[in-house]
Amino acid sequence: MSIGNSPEDERPFEDVSEEARPSVGRVLQQARIAAGLTVDDVTTATRVRIAIVRAIEADDFEPCGGDVYARGHIRSLARAVQLDPDPLIAQYEAEHGGRPAPTPAAPLFEAERIRPERRGPNWTAAMVAAIVVVVGFVGFTMVKGGDDGGKGNVADGATPSASASPTPTSEKPAAPEPEPSDSAIAAAPQDKVTVKVSAPDGRSWISAKDHSGRLLFDGLLKQGDSKTFQDSTKINLVLGDAGAIDLFVNGKKIEDDWQPGAVERLTYTKGDPQAG
Numbered sequence: 001m002s003i004g005n006s007p008e009d010e011r012p013f014e015d016v017s018e019e020a021r022p023s024v025g026r027v028l029q030q031a032r033i034a035a036g037l038t039v040d041d042v043t044t045a046t047r048v049r050i051a052i053v054r055a056i057e058a059d060d061f062e063p064c065g066g067d068v069y070a071r072g073h074i075r076s077l078a079r080a081v082q083l084d085p086d087p088l089i090a091q092y093e094a095e096h097g098g099r100p101a102p103t104p105a106a107p108l109f110e111a112e113r114i115r116p117e118r119r120g121p122n123w124t125a126a127m128v129a130a131i132v133v134v135v136g137f138v139g140f141t142m143v144k145g146g147d148d149g150g151k152g153n154v155a156d157g158a159t160p161s162a163s164a165s166p167t168p169t170s171e172k173p174a175a176p177e178p179e180p181s182d183s184a185i186a187a188a189p190q191d192k193v194t195v196k197v198s199a200p201d202g203r204s205w206i207s208a209k210d211h212s213g214r215l216l217f218d219g220l221l222k223q224g225d226s227k228t229f230q231d232s233t234k235i236n237l238v239l240g241d242a243g244a245i246d247l248f249v250n251g252k253k254i255e256d257d258w259q260p261g262a263v264e265r266l267t268y269t270k271g272d273p274q275a276g
Helices: 024-034 039-046 050-057 067-080 085-095 105-113 123-154
Strands: 193-198 204-209 215-221 226-231 234-239 246-249 252-254 264-269
Touching (some): 039 050, 050 067
Antiparallel strands (some): 204 234, 246 252
16 A cells, blocks of 8 residues: 555646736637637738738737737737637737826827807997998988088078989898818729828828729828728728727718727728618
8 A cells, every 4th residue: 555646636727827827819719719810811801901810929029019009909810710819909008007198199080070169240249330331421411411401591592502312232241151061182083982091180091992902001190191092883891990090981071980009990881881
């Protein structure tokens, strides 16, 4: 009879410490392999470039261009490999200092969309001014006529001179010209689909393709830059940070309330903008 540990006792203790938890990139890579997907497959499904997918799987988030873009890419990759993105984003924030403090970009963006209230002409003041002018002219005419009559009585045979009385005119103040609208700025031909993408308050990665799948643009749109795409049938868009984008389609501004960091995939055709 031997005295010692049983086989069950010799099993190593399961390490459930923070250090034993797989990294965000490792989890995404294992889930992709388990799903039988290649990096090219994930890039096609998410529009995230191959170099960025490889960097994220290696836990290198520098190519993402910031925490907002990194969270958006993690969310897209997780959904592509059938994972819940929220735990991975929470792990990323815990390992990289948490969610950054809000920047003043959002208030500036909202302030830009608020248009000053237009005020029509003050008709009451115009009418009062016109009445004052008429009353003053009538009084002046009466006084002037009395003076001319007195001179005619004194000078016998004198013929009073006829003076042309000026006719009072009251002009209505011109109505203010309307301010140029966003649709006038983004006017486009009716027989084509025209999409204008601008980044007034931040930067965002964008991708645009025409109806045949040909890549029109794939890159980073810096703050203050804009791009215009045109096709005979439709334009397919992917916005890496939709909250930083102003979008004009066929001469009309799209007023969707996109959140910062949200990845949006959109399709627009001719006529009244319809998102696909």
